[in-house]
Amino acid sequence: MTRDLAPLRYLQRLPIRRASTFLVASTIAQGLTALAGLMIAHWTSIADYGLYTIVTTLMGAIIILTSGGAQLSFTAILGRTWPAMDRAAEAQEAVMRMRRRLAPIMLPPVLGAAFALLLHNGAALETAICLCVFLLMFWWADLHGRLAEQVLYFARRTSRVQAVEIGLAALRILAVLALHALGMLDIYWAVGLSVLVALLKVGPMVNWSRQIIGRERGWREEDRREVRLAVRQQLPVDLYHVFQAQIVIVALSLFAGVSDVAGLGAIGRIQQLLLPVDAFTYAFCVPIFAQATRNLLRKYWALVMLTMAPALLLLGVAYLAPWILLALVGPNYAGLDFEILVAAAVALANRGSLTAWRLVAHRGWTGYSWLQIPVGLGTCVLIALVVDIGTIAGALTLTLSLTLGRLAAAGAELIAAHRRGALMPRAAGGWP
Template identity: 25%
Template sequence: MIKKNNLVTQFKQHPKYGAVLNLGKMISITGGAQIIVQALGFASGILIIRLLPVEEYGLYTLANTLMGAMMVLGDGGLSTGVMSQGAKVWQNKEKLGAVLATGLDLRRKFAIVSLTIFIPILIYLLIHNNASWLTSILISISLIPGFYAALSDCLIEMVPKLHQDIIPLQKNQISVGIFRLIIIGLTMFIFPWAFIAVLANGIPRIFGNIKLQKIADKFIDKTTKPDPVIQKEIIKIVQRILPGSIYFCLSGQITIWVISIFGTTVGVAQLGALGRFAMLLNIFTVLINTLIIPRFARLELRKKVLLKASFYTISIVVTISVLLLLFVSIFSNQLLLILGNSYKDLKNEMLLSVLIGCINLGSTIFSYLSLSRGWVINPILMIIFNLFGSIFPFFFVDVSTLNGVLMLSLFSALCGFLLNGSYIFFKILRLVK
């Protein structure tokens, strides 16, 4: 008993005991909150899948896909630039406020450009998939509130993340999820239309955005104005990232683009429904992006330290992926019942969709690690590599079918994983000891 007490005492006196204990608390809080957030999001998504007619859900999936592309171009590397600049001055309220103000000012300009480009494309694709002009316009307008709020979220979240003020951040995300579920539950039974579902997703983000700003305000000087010097530094990062962002506007959701052009609205709906299970990986993406990436950004520029952190992070991703794939394989029939009878025969396609999601999770985390240090892959190399991953499978698969489009996506995901993984370790290994 005495020996056991001595071991406990020695453990508590270890120099890293406090840091490990604090990290454990943060993981449990953030992980628990993210399970709730993603569960609410999943429930909202299932409600929409089951209550919208298949054709309407196909249009809803198209709208969400275009919003993802709009987000990529509307950000254009801004969030990376703001995080990179904010990490340098995160303990100075005035300077951190100037970084955020500069980012938000640039965000407004980028958002206008993104809307101007993508709204006409969205309207064309909706009409191509048998939507009326009125429906297409209503869906396009319904996207705008959620789009603006989501772009601001990406920048404002940087402040509490750098200060690891996680609990208020999680509470805000949970309240947004609850609000969204309530609105969808109240509207979808009465108005089973795609544009109502899009609007029901966007409105809660506006209220969440207002609360998020209040959370960030205690760490910044709200009176600061955009700084031309900071803007210049952010633009430098944007210039390196933007070409790749433009490319990924087209390639990031290539499966939806392809099946919406060569396939049918039903195929779009099936692909969107299966994607709901892969979206459960967002729990881990947010968890890692909230707790690990900011800490990685603040690490000393030392080869051994960064290598250790990178291996630790990707080992977590691999473990999560294996466990999730086993779960989906064992309970595939039960999971498909959740989606409804229209999707019950998609067992193999569901497993393939989740596998693609796991590979994309690893690729995304590799990318986050690189960008948090300001390391940006040469856009030309990125585009060439990903074009090969997107075009080569066209010669071997039938892209008018759901299975063919998923195989195309799998090959593309593998290429992205190899590129991003190789780059982060290449940059670390090049560091002088």
């Protein structure tokens, strides 16, 4: 076996049966979620879907700014100490406290930006206020559910998580169908259902997590220091990521209009077809690499290659038969052939860079995360000078700056790990 084929050989050692079961169930759950989103794109007005796109984009901003470095440190601690349940409970408490401290600092700017963007894109005052309240409720659900879900992944209780996700996704589809039949599907219900699903997921996740690690047992000073350091290192990068996401929406809002914002959101629905890969990355790839003690580089490349395969398939479909993907988003967006191809290409690049960065970051290697900022900003300026960012394709291209920034940071972390010997030693005997 040549060295070049070693990562492929490692794929044979993954827990194939458990991973395959997870992927099937995850595809069902995320497929139902994507279907609900596509139904909303089909059945809501372009104006309402433009507002929906803004809200869902800012939901991502809330997750990044109020969890980012704290979540990375939690995974790193679990990777080192699992299955010590008392340590998991202590780490969870330390991270929870840090996230609560971050919220009063991070939430007001996000909610303010949401309010301004919603008003600029035609939302009534009461609509903007209501949607901001929904965003606050979503933060609460993410605060309590995300840490518990990570514990379940480490404990290999993925089937429980998926059962809840499938049930809630099916419930959401039924609700969308009923609301459409009654003529009541609008921006309030579209966003409200997303928030309701997030809230309903919290209870089971938290209860099952407590059954595994128990209730809070206080926290250790060493955990608090590690979490605090991770937040400090990651916060500038998180702010940059949020800025990049918002600049796309802002550019389309200023130079185009709510219809192009809606088009961007509809095209983004196609990328939801890759959500099972996201779930697979967090449930399998991250824990595998976080807990690995040898053969790190080969495992790293094997996992990155594995998660890029579905995105490559999506790109092939977008190139050979774009009408298949356009049929999913509805007649309002039927003329976006070129945009769907650009979106698929960007999705492939983003998938590879996301996995490459998440694997090293969740291992606690975030010393070079700042590198994403100068590389990303420089690329962003270059793209803005060359491409018309007032179009959907141009706005999508702008997100490639995030990709290059993540790749630069991940590469720097791997080089640093190699220099300090963290990628070694090889296994004793046989193929490492």
